[in-house]
Amino acid sequence: MPRPDEIFPDEVHAQRFEQICAWLKCWFQVLPLDEAGRLLAEGRLPSRACCITFDDGYADNHEVALPILQKQGLCATFFIATGFLNGGRMWNDTVIESIRHCRQQHLDFGNFGSYGLSGPAERRGAIEAIIGKIKYLPVEQRLAITEELLARCGVQLDARLMMAPDGVRLLRDAGMQIGAHTVSHPILASTPPDAAREEILSSKRFLEDLLSQDCTLFAYPNGKPGRDYLPEHVTMVRELGFKTAVSTAWGASGVGADPLQLQRFTPWDRTKTAFGLRLMRNLLA
Structure with missing residues (x-):
């Protein structure tokens, strides 16, 4: 970077x-x-x-x-x-960029937890927790979850990473x-x-x-x-x-x-x- x-x-x-x-x-x-x-x-x-x-x-x-x-x-x-x-975009980048650009100060992600997003440290904690919870799920399930996260965060992501x-x-x-x-x-x-x-x-x-x-x-x-x-x-x-x-x-x-x-x-x-x-x-x- x-x-x-x-x-x-x-x-x-x-x-x-x-x-x-x-x-x-x-x-x-x-x-x-x-x-x-x-x-x-x-x-x-x-x-x-x-x-x-x-x-x-x-x-x-x-x-x-x-x-x-x-x-x-x-x-x-x-x-x-x-x-x-x-x-293309890797699934973990969808998680990272969704949380990075989310305008909400709090995110409720259902079974995957609730997270404060008031500062960089909280956003990093949310990213690490969500990635840890879905990293070893089956590929299709993992992709579906990341797309759901993207929708909840209301973010449009640049695909050119x-x-x-x-x-x-x-x-x-x-x-x-x-x-x-x-x-x-x-x-x-x-x-x-x-x-x-x-x-x-x-x-x-x-x-x-x-x-x-x-x-x-x-x-x-x-x-x-x-x-x-x-x-x-x-x-x-x-x-x-x-x-x-x-x-x-x-x-x-x-x-x-x-x-x-x-x-x-x-x-x-x-x-x-x-x-x-x-x-x-x-x-x-």
């Missing part, structure tokens, strides 16, 4: 991302993800190697993050949920790497096996057609091992030709790690010291 968000003040914005990139460039050997995955599998990953990744395919990836990466001379990987590239296909090409042409992230960002562990495989395969094929190149990088939606995806999905990813895949299990991956289940963490720390300490904790873990 270009500026700090009053509802989510810990989210990374342009100025903080530029700081983080400078720290990474100083402390680490920042590698393209495909190269890092290959070297890890071969047992040749250099010390202090790291990779930068983005999930989902938001428009600010190329509008805000790309110029900063180019300025710092860094490569990143962007995992794209392909079903949202043409004006996600990038268009041209944005994906722009990232690739700028030297960034592109990976698959399924079509509709489902919880794979809650999806029938055939449908899960199709989600993974269709996103891969879409990106390969779009970019005229192989897609060998993948990110598991939500990404918690055993909760959001299962060993059978790792097998699918391997069988479908992916070489490197990432989870959201916090930590650092070293010798012996599965290249199809690399660990990551989210850099929400505001200071160089706190950021460095979190990196050290991940390494020690």
Whole structure:
């Protein structure tokens, strides 16, 4: 995002991302993800190697993050949920933007709770509570609930949160790497096996057609091992030709790690010291 968000003040914005990139460039050997995955599998990953990744395919990836990466001379990987590239909106963004723009000071959302909305902290609490209550519901039920929330809030939302296909090409042409992230960002562990495989395969094929190149990088939606995806999905990813895949299990991956289940963490720390300490904790873990 270009500026700090009053509802989510810990989210990374342009100025903080530029700081983080400078720290990474100083402390680490920042590698393209495909190269890092290959070297890890071969047992040749250099010390202090790291990779930068983005999930989902938001428009600010190329509008805000790309110029900063180019300025710092860094490569990143962007995992794209392909079903949202043409004006789509992810369900969690419907929740966030509905609450953000709701003009009511109090929201009664039936079985999903009643919430005060008098300030940024209360709105953040409402967003986190509602997302937590519906995140693992079946897809159609989850979508219906978010549309009901949108109606109750009386908000008209801008559908242009996600990038268009041209944005994906722009990232690739700028030297960034592109990976698959399924079509509709489902919880794979809650999806029938055939449908899960199709989600993974269709996103891969879409990106390969779009970019005229192989897609060998993948990110598991939500990404918690055993909760959001299962060993059978790792097998699918391997069988479908992916070489490197990432989870959201916090930590650092070293010798012996599965290249199809690399660990990551989210850099929400505001200071160089706190950021460095979190990196050290991940390494020690």
